[in-house]
Amino acid sequence: MVRIKHRYLLVHILYPETTGPNAKSTSSAPAKPFPHLIQFHRPSPNELTPQLLARAIRDQVLLLYGDYGLALISSSLNVKYLSPATSTAIIRVSRDHFRLVWGALSYMTDLPKPSKLAPTRACVMQVVRVSGTIKKAEEEAVRRARGAILRARREGGEGSLDGFLGGLGGLGGDEEAGRGEGAGGTGDIGDEDEEDGMDGESEDETNEL
């Protein structure tokens, strides 16, 4: 029996700029700066729709890999999930060509614009997980959301929860250490995640090929 095989990319959209158009009251300058986690993982504009993202990916693939590359992916490309509130997306591509999409995502430095007049906004598309089923992508998203909640609570001043929630997070001391050293560009937050994503991908590959 022939099965059509897909890959599901779990993508985080990160915002390296500390301020953005969303934060209207930047001038008021909050007394305590937000943790980097929250700043990077800020919500995306509502204008970013699944269709828009898909079109942006197609454009990028066309740019990078030409008509041939576009033809390879366009039949199977589908944005399964895009949540502006959490800046998370799940993208489906065919198994054979998901690297094209991954590459295209990596080269996207700006958020796709709904119209030409809209202001550009820098972003990083970070693929954190490649999986063979959407379920595993969802599970990974849940895991990461849990970790983010714990970290946000810990770093965002709700220290009282530290005691009993601290132990729960799988993302333990090493991430803490990573944060400690820095003012941080985009790199330091992504480092570990990137590795995770690669790991996941390689696992999937070995399992299913």
Next chain:
Amino acid sequence: MAPPGPQKRKQPSPPSTNRAAKRSKANKARTILTQTSDKALNKNGDLDVSAFVKAREFEIKAMGASMAGSKKALSTRAFQSVPKNLRRRTASHNVKRVPKRLRGKAAKEMKDDNTPTVTARRRKPTPHQRLRLEKAKELKRLGKLIKKRHEGVKKQKPGETDPQTLVSVAPHIPKLKKDTLSTPAKPPPRFRKRQIHKSWLPTHIYHAKRALMTPPKEPLWRFSIPLTPNDKCYRSTHRAASARSCVAWDMSYISTIGVDGVEASLLGLLRSIGVEEGMLVGKKGQKWRRGTRGLEAWVRERDGEGRWIAKVEILWCLDAEAVDNGTTIAEKKAVKDGATEQVQGGGEQNDVGNEDEIMQDAGTPPKQVFEQERKKSRRNLLLRVHPSVFFQVWNEILKVAKIQRPQAMVEDLRFEIGSIEIVGPGSTEALVGALHPVQDAQSTSRTRTKASIEDEWEDIETAERIWPQLAAVTNPGALPANAVLAFNVSDPRLHHPPRTVQLPSQDPDNAAMCEILSSWPPDQTQSTPEIFDRTRRLTASRLLASQKAINRRKGDALPGAYPAPSSRDPKIPVLLIASRAPITSHQGSWILLLPWDCVLPVWYSLMHYPSSSGGNPRFGGLREKRQIAFEQGTPWFPGDFPGTKAGFELELMERERKKREWERRPKGKRTEFDSVDLGNGKKGEIGVGWACDWERLFQGPPPPSKDTDDREASLLTSRANAVPDDNQSKPLSESKRTSNVTTDPRPSQPHPPTDPPSPPLSFHHLVAPTATTRPIPFTALAPVHLTLNAGHPTATARIYRLPTTNPDLRNRWLTIAHPQSTVKSKDNKTNNIKAARRFTGLAKITTPHDRARELAGRLLPPPTFPAAGTSTSVPHVSREGGVPKPGDKDYPCVPDEIDLIGFVTTGNYNLGEGRCEAIGNVAVAKVVGEEGGEKGRLGDRNGGLCIVRESGQYLGRVARWRFL
């Protein structure tokens, strides 16, 4: 053009209108809810920790909902939700093949799919079928009429089963005839025709509904025995027996023989049927002789060649007074005359009734009186014998009992005592839930009269009281080996359905249990088991109330309460033996003996017991019995003992079956045994391909002439040729010795033709081959256990020793067995030294650093052979090209037929060990002391390397064997 007549399928229905609806539903289930970005910001549109957290929480929920929803939206067919053990492959969609509760759903699905439910073949009955159907209809009608008539008759005499009107006068119990075979009770008329040539187990109907039974025309050992449950259960049986629940068997087919006589003659009887002398006298068997332990022992023929018959379970009846007096007397004696007579500890017994006298006697024990008492008193023995050897054992015992002075009486208790065996971690718990001891008024009064140190024990720790405390025991092997517990239980139907027993979880309780298990008070406090008493057994069976009466009492009881016990309730005498697996970490088993008629109620309670770990106990058939024996590494009687008569009979049956199976297959699809290429120009399977061909093993290849003398001669010469010339001196001398043995006038007269199942060529089973003194008879067989690293041997696989005639081939096999150390025959001596050095362990290496390195070196390389021990690192000769793999050109072929030593009788993947194992039988004389140059390294009398080849295949595999 549509053909006339009924069409195979309906016309395809028009494209369904609800397809779009279905699609939208699926789409809906697959979408994941999202939030807009303002939900992740606070009211001012700023970043906010709590909003951030809330957005994530929403995402988690949405993902969870999506995963659950898309799982639910999957369309599943009815047969996909059938539990695993009921699943089938062929026609799984068929409504008629799915369990009843799913039939409605399945029928609808089949209708939607437009799948035909009836096969075209059965659409219209053939003329012959039509006749049969009509006849069936007619019979049904007649049956209804008869039923109606019977109902009318029944109504005329109500209250037949009413316990109030039931007379409590015991009917005349016919005296059991001594020394004669018993016959099963007459079955009820409607079952009579089905039991003409066989008997049913008490739980026959339960099993017949749920298990594959022996075919009606071919009963096994004169019984209809469950072979295997209908459900798929290989893995679940393994789990139940070793990890979670328990497996129970109705073992009522095991025959029971009762022997009655004075102790001396019973001991003489046992001695002459081959029970170990150490058990009959001396301290080792003291508890057994007293009656608080069971014993499994091999018995043999008394006359003739003294062939071993079977392993039987032997139980002494215990007498409570005897025990008490015995201990006190023994103490006194120990003081008086130095305890030389410990033997009689349990031997003395008194007649019932003159207990007080004995008590007084015990105060001042005149030795003569005591001795006389002991000599006079009669004791009872129970022997549990496998039905396949029952007649053999019966005849032996009868013969021997008549020789004893005074004579011992033998009773055939076959259809009077039934038994249940149960194995698994939940076995004790299930039994505790099913068996509720009744406190005997007599026994309590008796304990009061006693005035000894054990009084406290008596009060607390009688067998009845100990029994419920054992519920937390997860392995009957934790009890003293073969411990016996006997007490009376109430009718289990009064406590039906059974409830989960409360398991103690606190530490003090566990400590108490450990205390009980280690001290085992029933040794002192056990009262006389009533199951030895025929009247008690029959009374218990007779007093079993009808189900109707039980139901009435249950109806009268308060909700949730058990019916109040009444004085007329039967006291079912039971006896439990906790037997231990040979490896103590494996699960032991309980054997429950009880009156034949009481097996069924107990069985139902057992099967419905809700375990604390979930689920109910499982039941098993013969196949499961064999499977568990195999997983525990023990041979199964009779299948794994082809040297016994029973085992050989079974082997003949198996042969017949496999032959039929083989012949039934089309020519292209069956193994052509004649064209198996065994390498070195040998062609064709050794002996009969589908059999464990023991005759061929002992006779050797058929010679051109048919003369038997010739054959014998050729056999001997071939064996003499088998001795390699270039071997070391010691094995050579050994093999010479064994070849001399074969020329000795050995008892090899073939059995008379009137006795077909007895093994031909006088090959026979050998008990304890390692302890047997040489010369070992050439035709002695002993079971061995084989472990393999690769390969999957099944029954009839051939076992070879390492080649003795071909040193080159031998070395090649040794290379495969020990991949890292090349063995050269020439520098055997240095090899041995090196091997010895490796054996000596790490102690010789002096510096800790070196030791650590050596240890790491040993641990790191991949394991080569499980018990090889010699294959370590530091290969002194590095072999180039590695070890040949099966299928390679240089993979060695199997040895010659001279080196064939036996056959595998059971072989499979052992789920417990996680590798393939096998149990086989080998000719002992061929392996003991014939390991050639490998004497020091691999071969000793207990085990070594061998080569196993599946029947009909050319590939040999290295295995390690040991005697069982």
